Amino acid sequence: MIGFTDNYQDRSTHEGYQFEFFCERCGNGYTSTFRRSAVNFGGKLLRMGGDLIGGEWGRRASELGWDANWMRDGTRGPAWDKALNGAVEEIRPHFHQCHRCGEWVCGQVCWNDQRGVCVNCAPKLDQEIAGIQARAQVEQLNDKIRQVDWTEGTNYGTTAVGRCPSCANDTGGGKYCQHCGTPLAAAPEAKSFCGQCGTKLGAGAMFCTGCGSATS
Structure with a gap:
């Protein structure tokens, strides 16, 4: 056999x-x-x-x-x-x-x-202990990192714009494009309301929906 x-x-x-x-x-x-x-x-x-x-x-x-x-x-x-x-x-x-x-x-x-x-x-x-210790370290790091405020300076109250509508580059996440300085639709002071009637303007709007005035 x-x-x-x-x-x-x-x-x-x-x-x-x-x-x-x-x-x-x-x-x-x-x-x-x-x-x-x-x-x-x-x-x-x-x-x-x-x-x-x-x-x-x-x-x-x-x-x-x-x-x-x-x-x-x-x-x-x-x-x-x-x-x-x-x-x-x-x-x-x-x-x-x-x-x-x-x-x-x-x-x-x-x-x-x-x-x-x-x-x-x-x-x-010994291998199991090493693995458990490594996982515990990662979990503890997650907890400690979450306790830190990482949002300071970040404009998260308005819709974010990832690509600049003017130069098509990454905006950098701010109120103005980091490459060309164009005001972004997400910036609160960038054409948010009509200067004639006060109607809130949509992102990229060229005319006011309330009175028809040009936004630029």
């Missing part, structure tokens, strides 16, 4: 056998040593000999060579089983199967030696 795992991929080619094994938690892994296929090598020799000999015997040798390749590609027989078994035994020391959740994990990162299970089932306490 061959020990079988579900965290591998077959990377075998026409030349031989090779397998990749992955940690089912972090995705890291290892590749087994490449094992050349004896069947494929023998098939090559037969084809080469057939080409050199020529004639009926040469043709038959070449056919046997191609048959050997076909057998190598079309079946997962004893040679493939032996190669997989060797790869499993080679890579096994780098992995552990958690008997709590059944996952195959790498010993270097995702295995908790003290608990005998994976870190998903029993996190490493």
Whole structure:
């Protein structure tokens, strides 16, 4: 019987056998040593000999060579089983199967030696403490920063204008454009009311809606 795992991929080619094994938690892994296929090598020799000999015997040798390749590609027989078994035994020391959740994990990162299970089932306490402390620092910084008044000098009582209607640059968030000095619609003193009738003017209005007077 061959020990079988579900965290591998077959990377075998026409030349031989090779397998990749992955940690089912972090995705890291290892590749087994490449094992050349004896069947494929023998098939090559037969084809080469057939080409050199020529004639009926040469043709038959070449056919046997191609048959050997076909057998190598079309079946997962004893040679493939032996190669997989060797790869499993080679890579096994780098992995552990958690008997709590059944996952195959790498010993270097995702295995908790003290608990005998994976870190998903029993996190490493030093890493957990470090993570909790970092999250607590961020939360405390958020609380302290919120206690500071960051709105001083910011005109938040009127509609903000992000792009200047005159020069099309960023306004800077003030009452006047930082690039060209154009009064912005968000500034309270910038054409807020009609000078003739006192009607409140809309942003960018050229004429008063109350009396029809020009705003400029």
